[in-house]
Amino acid sequence: MSTLTEVRIAAVGDIHLGEDVRGEYRKRLEGIEERADVLMLAGDLTRHGTLEEGRVVADELRDLPVPVVAVLGNHDYHSDLQHEIAGELRDAGVMVLDDDGVVIECGGTKLGVVGGKGFGGGFAGKCASEFGEREIKDFVAHTRYIAESWKLALKETQADRRVVLSHYSPIKETLEGEPLEIYPFLGSYLLAEAVDTAGADLILHGHAHKGTEKGLTPGGIRVRNVALPVLGKAYAVYCLECGE
Amino acid sequence: MEAPQYVAARIQQAMAEDARTHELGIHVDVRGDQLFLRGQVSGNDQRVRLGEVAHEVAPDLKMHNEIKVVVVNEPGEDEHLD
Numbered sequence: 001m002s003t004l005t006e007v008r009i010a011a012v013g014d015i016h017l018g019e020d021v022r023g024e025y026r027k028r029l030e031g032i033e034e035r036a037d038v039l040m041l042a043g044d045l046t047r048h049g050t051l052e053e054g055r056v057v058a059d060e061l062r063d064l065p066v067p068v069v070a071v072l073g074n075h076d077y078h079s080d081l082q083h084e085i086a087g088e089l090r091d092a093g094v095m096v097l098d099d100d101g102v103v104i105e106c107g108g109t110k111l112g113v114v115g116g117k118g119f120g121g122g123f124a125g126k127c128a129s130e131f132g133e134r135e136i137k138d139f140v141a142h143t144r145y146i147a148e149s150w151k152l153a154l155k156e157t158q159a160d161r162r163v164v165l166s167h168y169s170p171i172k173e174t175l176e177g178e179p180l181e182i183y184p185f186l187g188s189y190l191l192a193e194a195v196d197t198a199g200a201d202l203i204l205h206g207h208a209h210k211g212t213e214k215g216l217t218p219g220g221i222r223v224r225n226v227a228l229p230v231l232g233k234a235y236a237v238y239c240l241e242c243g244e
Numbered sequence: 245m246e247a248p249q250y251v252a253a254r255i256q257q258a259m260a261e262d263a264r265t266h267e268l269g270i271h272v273d274v275r276g277d278q279l280f281l282r283g284q285v286s287g288n289d290q291r292v293r294l295g296e297v298a299h300e301v302a303p304d305l306k307m308h309n310e311i312k313v314v315v316v317n318e319p320g321e322d323e324h325l326d
Contacts, residue, residue, distance in 0.1 A: 238322070
């Protein structure tokens with residue numbers, strides 16, 4: 001069996017599908033197997049997080065000729081049906097990450113994917129901390145728990161290349177274009193710190209529709225904001241070299 | 245008369261919380277008796293619903309719905325990360 005020299009990752013987030021656009025996104029995925037080895041979805045797959053919308057997403061992704069890995073976003077949580085939506089997606093063959101990881105075989109290369117929704121809190125020097133009211137402490141503790149889960153999952157993932165898939169952003173560079181005032185609701189540096197500690201080759205996120213595609217963590221890991229309005233195309237393709 | 249900033253905030257809140265829309269990223273400006281909506285959504289129906297929700301909150305304002313529908317183009321050039 002031949003070994004690929006690179007793994008091609010198609011990625012997009014914030015597709016926000018509903019019944020009125022059923023079938024439209026699927027058309028854009030035709031021929032994806034010619035362009036990519038795997039498709040990664042960075043959350044906000046629905047608008048309101050209803051089961052009906054979740055089923056539309058599942059139908060759009062069902063039986064694609066490449067493996068599909070997804071995380072959910074805040075919109076997918078809105079109706080408190082995130083577990084049911086994830087179930088619909090899994091029934092359609094989508095690997096849904098929830099602060100854990102998976103390893104995919106891509107032509108002889110083991111591609112590890114770790115991640116989940118992520119959460120907010122802000123960025124170093126201008127962020128919330130676990131202090132004061134219970135509500136603030138819970139907010140920050142939620143992000144901290146997620147970051148620790150990702151760090152653990154990355155350390156446990158035995159793979160040739162490792163990608164982190166998130167909805168919220170780990171850095172502020174890819175938020176440029178969004179109002180500064182809402183940065184704490186768009187991501188947290190704790191996510192980047194965890195990934196920099198454990199190591200990865202690429203971080204993909206969505207959520208920031210007015211943000212910027214490209215950035216770097218403080219540790220030098222490439223970050224890409226793949227929100228659909230940022231990309232302006234059905235998906236981006238990132239090629240990671242593999243082999244020696 | 246209510247300050248235009250509060251009217252804009254109520255419209256933005258309604259668009260985020262109304263079950264018909266749940267849209268978070270729409271920019272709202274109120275200038276005199278004019279209401280401007282800007283942003284991007286995934287379909288025309290959503291654009292129309294946002295206009296309806298905004299109008300219900302501020303029926304006396306003349307609305308300009310400048311929200312765009314995201315155009316999903318074919319995937320373009322790959323990026324090689326070496």
